Amino acid sequence: MSEDVVGGKVGKGLQSLSTFGAGTSRLEFLAILATAVIVIGGLELVLRWFAVPHYIMPPPSAIVAALVTDFPLILPHLGHTLVVLLSGFAIGAGFGLVLAAVITQFPFAEKIIAPYILILVTTPMLALVPLLILWFGFGYEPRIIAVALATGPMVMINSATGFRRVDANKIALARSYGASTLQIFWKVRAPMALPMILVGLMIGAIFGLLTAVGAEMVGGGFGLGNRLTTYSSMIRMPQFFGVVLILSLLGILIYVIFFLIGKKWASWET
C-alpha cells in the first residue's frame, strides 16, 4: 500500500467524493496492485535480510500471522471501538447537521456562533479527554462525548457551507410553484447541500476514529487504542502493528462507504 497514492486520491476526493476512482483502467489497476506487492514484498525481504528484531520492526508476514492467531483476543476491542465511534459519530453528526440547517437560516445567529465552532474545529478534542474522564469515569461516556465533540463541528462547518450555497433562481423556481419554506428546504436546499454534507460526514467520521483511538489510549481498559498502548508496553510488535492495520482498514472503510454514498446520491455534481 503506497502512501502517496492513497493520500493523493483522498485529497482530491475531499473536493469531489463522487469522481474519486473514476476511470481507473484495468492496466492502471494492475500497476497499483504490482506497486503494492513490490512495496510489501520488498519490506519483508529487507527486514528478513538484515535480520531486524521483531520488537523493532516485524516483517509483514509476522504481522499478518499475529493478527490471525490473536484475532479472537482483539475482536472484542474492535467491538468497543466501533461502539464508541458509531454512537459518538451519530450524536455529533446529528447535532452538527441540525445546527447547520438551522443556523444558516439566520445569518446573524451564524455570525455569533461561528467563532465557537471554529474553536471546536481547531482544538483537538483529545485534549479534553483527561477532563472528561474526571467527570464521567472510565466507561464509554467520556470517549463517546469526545468523538461527538470531534465529529460535530466538522459536520457542522461543511454542511453549513453546503446549506449556504443558495441558488436564488432555484429557490425562486420552487416559489413560483407555491412551495412552502419546508418544501424549499427538503426539495432544494438539502439536495443542493448534500455533496458538502457527505464531505463533512466523511471528515467527521475520520476525526471521530482518531479521537476514539486517542481517548482509548488515555482512558485505558479496553478498545483498540488501549490495545496499542498495551501491546507496545509488552513489546509485542507484531500484534501492535496488527492493530494499526485494523485501524487503517477502518479508515479506508469509512472512506469507501462515503465514496459509494456520494456516487449514488451526489454524482450530479461533476
Added chain:
Amino acid sequence: MAEGVSGETKLAVRAATKRYGEFVALEGCSLEVRPETIVSIVGPSGCGKTTLLWAMSGLNPLTSGEVLLDGTPITRPRPEVGLVFQEANLLPWRNLIDNILFPFEIKGQAPDRAWIDHLLERVSLKGFEQSFPNALSGGMQQRAAIVRALALQPSVLLMDEPFGALDAFTREEMNQLVEEIWLETRTTIVFITHSIEEALFLSDQVVVLTPRPGRVLNVHDVPFGRPRTMEIMASKAVFDLTNRIKAEIYGQQIAGRAAAE
C-alpha cells in the same frame, strides 16, 4: 374587472414602480397584454426587464403599482402563470423527467402524463427522460425548462431571455419551437429578449423599455402573419421596423451617456 370580463386584456401592468433601496429599477411602467398574443419586451441590459417579469410572476412584489391577471391583482405566484428563467434552471440532482414533475410534486397534484409525453415529443426530448441535466446540451436543457413550464398548462407563459445563452442556430430553432407551441396552445406569452430579430419573429407587439429607471418608451405592433416565413422576415417592412426599434434603443443609450457626462 372590466378587462377580464371583456377578454380584452389578459395581463395588465399598472404604473409599476420598483425600488431597491435608493435605486429605482422601474418607474411608472404600464403595459397591457391581450389574450393569446406574444408580447416581447426589449431594452438595454439592466433596464429592469427581469424585475418587471418577476413582478408579473408574483415572485417579487412591486414597490407601487399593480399587475392584473384576468382583472385580479397578482401578489404571489399563481398556477396559471408559467415562468421560464434566464438560464434553464433545471435541478442538477434530478433527471429530466423528475425535473418536469417537480412542479407537480410541490403542488401535490397528479401530472398529466399524456400531455407531458406530447410536449416531450414536440420538443424532441423523448428518450432523454432519464438523462441528468449535465448530460444535456444547453438547447436541450432550455427545451426541458419550457416543457416544465408548460406541463401545468398555464394560460400565461413568462420567458426571461430564455435563449440568450444559446448559439445562433439553436436559437433560431428554439424560436421556431416557441412559435409552433404558441400556434398549438395559444398561450399568452411575455417574452424578454435582447434580440430585436427574435422579438420581431415571435411577437404581436414589441415593448421598448428605457434604462434607469425602467419606463415604457414605446409599443410597436408587429402586423405580420404566422408562421413567420423567411420571406416575411427578410421583407422591407421587417427591416424598417428593426431599424426603428434599434434607433430607439441606441438613441436612449446615447442620450443616457450624454446625460451622464
